[in-house]
Amino acid sequence: MAAVADIEPDDPRDDLHSNKRTTVNPRFRDVPRSIMSPWFKSPYTPRRGLIKLATPLSRRLIPKLRTASMSADDEHQFEGLLKKQWRTYSLSPLFNFKPHRAVLVKYERSLDAALSQAQSTSADILNSGAEKSHFSFYNGLKFNSDDPAALRIQVWEKNATGHESKIVLEAFLLCVELSMSPIPAELKAYFTYYPVVLVAGNKSKTTVLFDWLEHHFDCRSDLLTLTDADLRHLLAHCSAFMSGNKSPPVLMQYSLEDKCEGIQYINCKLEAHYCKQLWERLFSSPSTKRELFQSDVDSFVDHLEQLLEHLMSIVFKKLSLSEVGTSAAYISHAGKIKLFSSSVVYTALHVLCDIANDRYLEMAPRDQ
Template structure:
């Protein structure tokens, strides 16, 4: 999937905002997902509220819930969708299926492992809700039939692409200013080929006059993520906490800093003053302690590097917008963190 240069967020990037309309939305040709324009400036938060632990609710189908874990997802931000209706999901399924079939007939190399019987399906994920006013998450799946020797009918249906929209713990002041004709699901996660992503994204843009932008996770947001997830209680096997830093040298080199999860949690508990919020001073203090420890042993200043990947007990996230979720118990809380980043990536 091709994204224009202004669709990739970098700390030094600038964009020109338009004040004539509340949302920067338009229609785009097939084959290109165009990013929503960024705000003129990105204000670093001085503190973030720690959302309450909200596990999968009983209304979320466990089979669907399992699809969201242990897969690598690519993050996008999405502007509000105009005239989207939860009552028309079956209709949307038919329209998107017809679009995919039409693209395949044009000779688009959709998926060599499937036949022409590709279909799309829309469904709700009501269990992914942090608070009552959160919009209901939407799951979009594309399935196809592949030849298999073990299937009695000679074909077996399999999921070839998955995407889902959510707005967990979305700020109420943002939701209140959005007109009733718009649905705000700012975070879009996909797992599948770029071809399907382009087809699905373009269909949404044309159907609901919205824009997609590739979500880049900044180094300071990764530090916040590591700090906020450090205190989460996780049952069962807990992977080693790993921080990966990019060294500004040629040839390119990364430094991996592995920390025992209990040591990381103990350090954070000694620093965090309130269980209800996290401050920027606490995050900076945590990483200064880690930098000092690393320098003491290896004589390397990690403060001169860029944090590019964080792996903690509940999630793994890379600066290029690739994430993987490990724990269903804290999925909703982590989605709230990425929802905030997605909202900041949109020009309102």
């Protein structure tokens, strides 16, 4: 049975709740009230005071403060982020997280200790080397003054000889120009919000990383799977940044797992130049359109599905997308993403952050 902790009436975090009692994870029943986060409680406890947002009317193609589209591809831009497959996770606000270099060094030592402890209980301890983590700020992903600086976490493992090292885990904590932060202004000093985490590497190290974040910063993490509506948004946004006529075809994969026994997927590929011409005919260019509304997304994807229906006599609008891909980005229902072009980095990550933020808000019951 979950323990209950009293929060002092003058605690500013009381604004998140209409009552003074918060259900707390039982393993934290002895944590002093003065450092206890109101997010650390039963998943069914109402989170009152959060800003409730409806589905955004639009999502941006280019940063709000920029007047032109993202710059052309540069092989040195977004180093370590492009052309690598990532798995996306959502993360609730971090309580008492300090994004300062001096504090990040302390976080490194703390995570190293967690990795060492996990390694000592691993069955593969004889084949594992020493592990060391490194926290750093990642330039180029801060598009708004309200966004926290993007954080890059790398875990290095030395081989048995103790000489050569390799990266066994890499993670990016991101907040890319949310439509609106869910944290009330008076509580922003207590919480840092990275709605999306991109992870590549060892699964067991990934588990250690998220367990460490949840333990120290009273947050929750979850795999960010994408719905049909999410994939439609991402397809429409990423199609704005396709390259020339020699680009690989646009992929629209539909799931048939619940529709047709024996057939799991239908892969549809459309010529990139056709999709690019359609996008430009409907919306001109990202520098002039700047953002897409829900009606824009529906219009673009409906045009593509009407063509497929004409060619294949299948009503695709009654099916659900499971993967989409363009020359700029590939995204799957399972939360896997691969970015090929620096021009698409902003819009793809911005849409993912908005999706994760919407999910987070949906988890909070409405005030009664």
